[in-house]
Amino acid sequence: MAYSEKVIDHYSNPKNVGTLDKAKKNVGTGLVGAPECGDVMRLQIEVDETGLITDAKFKTFGCGSAIASSSLATEWLKGKTVDQAVQIDNMDLVEELNLPPVKIHCSVLAEDAIKAAINDYRKKNGLEELVFEEKG
Numbered sequence: 261m262a263y264s265e266k267v268i269d270h271y272s273n274p275k276n277v278g279t280l281d282k283a284k285k286n287v288g289t290g291l292v293g294a295p296e297c298g299d300v301m302r303l304q305i306e307v308d309e310t311g312l313i314t315d316a317k318f319k320t321f322g323c324g325s326a327i328a329s330s331s332l333a334t335e336w337l338k339g340k341t342v343d344q345a346v347q348i349d350n351m352d353l354v355e356e357l358n359l360p361p362v363k364i365h366c367s368v369l370a371e372d373a374i375k376a377a378i379n380d381y382r383k384k385n386g387l388e389e390l391v392f393e394e395k396g
C-alpha cells in the first residue's frame with residue numbers, strides 16, 4: 261500500500277509532538293487506543309480564558325497514518341475554539357491525508373483523542389462532559 265505524500269510528510273516531520281502540563285486546569289488530555297490494532301494516541305489541548313485553543317500536542321505509539329492524523333489534527337486544533345474543535349471529523353483527516361479504507365480507523369483514533377481531550381478539559385473546569393456518537 262502506498263502512503264500519500266502528505267502522510268509521509270507528517271510522518272517524517274510530525275508537527276507538535278510533545279507533552280503539555282497535565283496538572284494545569286486549562287489543559288485537556290485525551291488518551292485513546294484503537295481496538296483494531298492496539299495503537300495508542302495521546303493528544304492534549306491548552307485553552308485560554310476565551311475558549312480558544314492556544315496549543316496542542318500529541319504522542320502517538322502507532323502506525324504512520326495514526327501519527328500523520330494526530331499531527332494534522334494538532335495543526336487544525338490550534339487557533340480553533342473548543343466548540344469548533346468538537347466539529348473536527350475523522351473523514352476530514354481521511355480526505356486531507358488521502359487515507360485508504362484500511363487506515364480509516366487511524367483517523368478515528370485522532371478524532372476520539374480530540375474528543376477525549378475536550379471532555380477532560382470540560383471535566384476539569386466543572387462543565388458537563390459531551391456525549392459523542394460512537395464511530396466505527
Ligand code: FES
Nearest residue numbers: 297299322323324
Ligand atoms: Fe501496528 Fe498500527 S497496527 S502500528
Ligand code: FES
Nearest residue numbers: 297299323326366
Ligand atoms: Fe491502527 Fe493505524 S493501523 S492506528
